[in-house]
Amino acid sequence: MTLDKTSLVNRFLSYTRFDSRSDAAFDCCPSTPGQLVLAKHLAAELKELGLSDIRLDENGYLTATLPANGCPNAPTVGLLAHFDTAPDFAGKDVKARIVSYQGGDITLNEDPAIIMTTADFPELSQYEGQDIIVTDGTTLLGADDKAGIAAIVSAIEYLIHHPEIPHGTIRLGFTPDEEIGRGADRFDVAAFGADFAYTIDGEGLGGIEYENFNAANAKLLIHGRNVHPGASKHKMINALTIAAEFQMMLPAGEKPEYTADYEGFFHVNQMNGSVESAELKLLIRDHDRANFEKRKRYLTSLAQLLNEKYGSGTLELEIKDSYYNMREQIEPVFHVVELACEAMKAVGLEPKTTPIRGGTDGARLSFMGLPCPNLFSGGHNAHGKFEFLPVPSLLKVAETAVEVLKLAGQIKKK
Structure with a gap:
């Protein structure tokens, strides 16, 4: 040919x-x-x-x-x-x-x-x-x-x-x-x-x-409370701090830069906002369907945990499957x-x-x-x-x- x-x-x-x-x-x-x-x-x-x-x-x-x-x-x-x-x-x-x-x-x-x-x-x-x-x-x-x-x-x-x-x-x-x-x-x-x-x-x-991966996209909305920093003790709820805390609670080694082959991951690919409100977007990926579902449940549990810490409704988590x-x-x-x-x-x-x-x-x-x-x-x-x-x-x-x-x-x- x-x-x-x-x-x-x-x-x-x-x-x-x-x-x-x-x-x-x-x-x-x-x-x-x-x-x-x-x-x-x-x-x-x-x-x-x-x-x-x-x-x-x-x-x-x-x-x-x-x-x-x-x-x-x-x-x-x-x-x-x-x-x-x-x-x-x-x-x-x-x-x-x-x-x-x-x-x-x-x-x-x-x-x-x-x-x-x-x-x-x-x-x-x-x-x-x-x-x-x-x-x-x-x-x-x-x-x-x-x-x-x-x-x-x-x-x-x-x-x-x-x-x-x-x-x-x-x-x-x-x-x-x-x-x-x-x-x-x-x-x-x-x-x-x-x-x-x-x-x-x-x-x-x-x-x-x-x-290929089973894939889902997650969006986390965080509602904070802005108060003048000079008088904010026990009043301010910093949405950016909570966003960072959520990210740090993700498994440290389960990120794209640390995984290969069949290893799944969480990938925070966008974070923005202010003290008053913040948004965090991330990808959920895993080849194994059971592990994929487990990852989604884990994110839900993190959101529940932080809502218990900062007050009901502080975090809103939306997860949408993309492909299998x-x-x-x-x-x-x-x-x-x-x-x-x-x-x-x-x-x-x-x-x-x-x-x-x-x-x-x-x-x-x-x-x-x-x-x-x-x-x-x-x-x-x-x-x-x-x-x-x-x-x-x-x-x-x-x-x-x-x-x-x-x-x-x-x-x-x-």
Whole structure:
């Protein structure tokens, strides 16, 4: 298989020029207009390639079909990626460039000095001798998930240009607002019509993921009482002090910076307020459902304890589940994982099955009736200025997608 590497790289670079960062502060869908601009651009590109049934709705969900070619009884397979980049870091005016990496540190920007070091990012050393796509250090790159989009479109383009390759019906889906947890909110699984699908949204090379965190978001509102500090003894209730006390009561070692693999955590990711009132937001994550429920009960007990200490109603805790571990939905149809592993081996990769320490649209879609493991997209250090994408890895993503679709065409739908 020989995909056009130059076309693939240029396609990815063209997508990075769109400012498609999502924003949870807005309730509209998509949450930012830039995502819809990219969606319209991609819809036109898919039409030019000759795909059928191209539909882009007002919410920024884009779907398209490549009809079956010689495999009428094969299952319908979906490939999915998301338009938005993370709100954590700037995504406008991305200045992506290709570095011929010969080892050592990479200077992203000389003024101001921004250097990606092998001490901080030892995985860089794996790509010595390769071309790597980086930014100037003032924005993220957007490989999460524009690398996934580019790989999918290039894989489909390859199949269109090689009609001698048989395959079943292929459905493409591109969604908004994945980074703020809304990517599957308005996705019509029934209309999509796939028997199973893959999100192409993982980091690194050769990864396949079918386990993810059970996830919930918690919001703690704290009501204090402000009194002049010169006359506040036994009168003031400092909401900021209580917020800090609540955080310090969380298990010290169960935070993201101290955990890995299957270890769960509590993550306080926002705290603001004043003496009079404060708000604390945190994430609850655990792969094990029983431990996940235990973590939620623990937060509730902390709030109750502090309400007993400071007075009923001082703390208001709200916990909302976000998504669950898709493993329980994937295990009954595990052949979709085995098929992806076989495809990776066919392109010279050793599959790596690791748990996702985060979420993916595939998790929610799996619970909506569309089994949807997650495949690698090749990038590293997503959501920040040190994000990078090795060109050979991007090529392997597209090659893997082609092989998945070829192998799926050999299956007879039950």
